Amino acid sequence: MDPEQLIACPACDVLHRDQEVAKHTVARCARCGTVLAAPKSGAMTRIAMLSLTALILLAAAAGFPFLELQAQGLSHRASVLDAVLAFSRGPMAPLSLATGLLIVLLPAARYGALVYTLAPMALGWHPAPHAAAVYRWAERLKPWAMAEIFIIGVAVALVKVSGLARVGLGPAFWAFAALLVVTILTDSSICRLTVWKTLKTRRGS
Amino acid sequence: MENPEDPPRFLTAAEAGLTGCRTCGAVNPGGAQTCYSCRSALTPPSAYSLQRVWAWLAAGLIAYVPANIYPMLRTTTFGRASENTLVGGIAELFSHGSYGVAFIVFFASIVIPVAKFLAIGYLAVSVRRPATLGSHDRLVLYEVVEFIGRWSMIDVFVVAILTALVQLDFAAAVTPGIAAVSFALSVAFTMLAAQSFDPRLIWNAEKREYE
Ligand SMILES: [Zn+2]
Ligand SMILES: [Zn+2]
Numbered sequence: 335m336d337p338e339q340l341i342a343c344p345a346c347d348v349l350h351r352d353q354e355v356a357k358h359t360v361a362r363c364a365r366c367g368t369v370l371a372a373p374k375s376g377a378m379t380r381i382a383m384l385s386l387t388a389l390i391l392l393a394a395a396a397g398f399p400f401l402e403l404q405a406q407g408l409s410h411r412a413s414v415l416d417a418v419l420a421f422s423r424g425p426m427a428p429l430s431l432a433t434g435l436l437i438v439l440l441p442a443a444r445y446g447a448l449v450y451t452l453a454p455m456a457l458g459w460h461p462a463p464h465a466a467a468v469y470r471w472a473e474r475l476k477p478w479a480m481a482e483i484f485i486i487g488v489a490v491a492l493v494k495v496s497g498l499a500r501v502g503l504g505p506a507f508w509a510f511a512a513l514l515v516v517t518i519l520t521d522s523s524i525c526r527l528t529v530w531k532t533l534k535t536r537r538g539s
Numbered sequence: 540m541e542n543p544e545d546p547p548r549f550l551t552a553a554e555a556g557l558t559g560c561r562t563c564g565a566v567n568p569g570g571a572q573t574c575y576s577c578r579s580a581l582t583p584p585s586a587y588s589l590q591r592v593w594a595w596l597a598a599g600l601i602a603y604v605p606a607n608i609y610p611m612l613r614t615t616t617f618g619r620a621s622e623n624t625l626v627g628g629i630a631e632l633f634s635h636g637s638y639g640v641a642f643i644v645f646f647a648s649i650v651i652p653v654a655k656f657l658a659i660g661y662l663a664v665s666v667r668r669p670a671t672l673g674s675h676d677r678l679v680l681y682e683v684v685e686f687i688g689r690w691s692m693i694d695v696f697v698v699a700i701l702t703a704l705v706q707l708d709f710a711a712a713v714t715p716g717i718a719a720v721s722f723a724l725s726v727a728f729t730m731l732a733a734q735s736f737d738p739r740l741i742w743n744a745e746k747r748e749y750e
Binding site: 342346364370405428437486489493497527 | 549550551552553555557559560561562563564565566567568576577578579584616628632635637640643644647674675678685688689690692693694695696697698699700701702703704705706711715719720723727730734738739741742
């Protein structure tokens with residue numbers, strides 16, 4: 335049998351015949367149950383739009399202050415950029431770099447890569463140049479894009495500081511909250527193997 | 540999508556002399572180095588990959604020790620400095636009556652990392668000898684570890700936020716401690732350990748048991 339007509343389960347390596355799967359049905363590995371295909375109509379458009387939304391939210395989340403603190407007549411507001419630069423003095427500089435990467439740069443890179451690869455799919459075009467490499471990086475970046483974890487950190491910090499001073503929420507807090515929702519929606523819409531299959535067939539056509 | 544062979548005897552790509560791609564599922568010829576479909580580097584399921592898992596896991600464990608000993612935060616209020624370790628910060632939240640938040644931080648900074656060390660170690664050991672957990676349960680364990688591990692980063696972000704926020708000149712200032720760096724490294728190393736683990740090995744061990 336031609337290996338091109340087979341698909342190997344990424345979790346357990348069992349071979350399956352790569353058949354057309356009806357829309358809105360899910361094909362699972364016969365041995366381990368890993369999803370092998372989950373085509374949905376309009377999924378590419380949905381993911382591309384969500385990723386674009388996430389990029390805009392990220393820009394707002396990074397630039398605006400997320401918390402404001404008042405004590406003893408003094409006030410101080412902090413944005414993500416402030417949090418990133420907070421460690422830049424002295425021996426904590428690597429932490430500053432890591433925070434900036436995990437909260438802003440890697441999520442932005444991931445969503446940018448998703449828009450780049452999936453928007454042409456959504457519009458029915460040929461894949462953009464190097465689409466396979468870009469999508470591979472989008473998948474690899476996924477665990478390291480931690481913008482949605484940051485909001486839990488903000489909530490914990492809010493409680494920790496509340497004994498010390500009055501704290502108020504800034505606009506970026508709501509941008510991060512929206513980003514949490516958009517991230518969950520994006521991740522639940524993406525079926526990795528279906529995206530790869532679409533990229534492969536579009537390239538051939 | 541059905542198995543070419545009759546169940547329950549499953550044929551894997553490796554057994555058929557082919558190499559399956561873990562990124563896109565494409566089936567490549569046996570000796571192929573890069574996937575024809577997605578251009579990822581191909582690695583056949585082999586116990587050699589466990590060496591990487593053990594190396595990252597050891598690095599994560601080593602970094603977790605200073606993360607617990609040294610201070611996460613140093614708070615200066617009106618000239619008085621106080622330092623807080625990971626556990627100290629949780630205890631303080633608890634003593635202030637913020638039980639919910641104390642529980643979240645305790646879960647993210649203590650329970651998840653320790654459970655992750657144990658789970659990855661167990662998965663890596665279970666590949667070589669008969670396991671007490673079935674293959675399905677171990678795959679679920681692997682998926683849970685991969686999903687939940689990154690949430691440990693919460694406390695590092697809390698330190699970053701407090702440092703940026705609490706800069707009120709003489710009244711109060713917060714500076715990060717060395718433990719924040721080692722904790723961040725520990726989380727990153729264990730994430731790499733989980734990513735280095737090849738779940739296809741779970742099923743290889745099962746095959747050996749039947750032989
Ligand atoms: Zn499978
Ligand atoms: Zn591939």
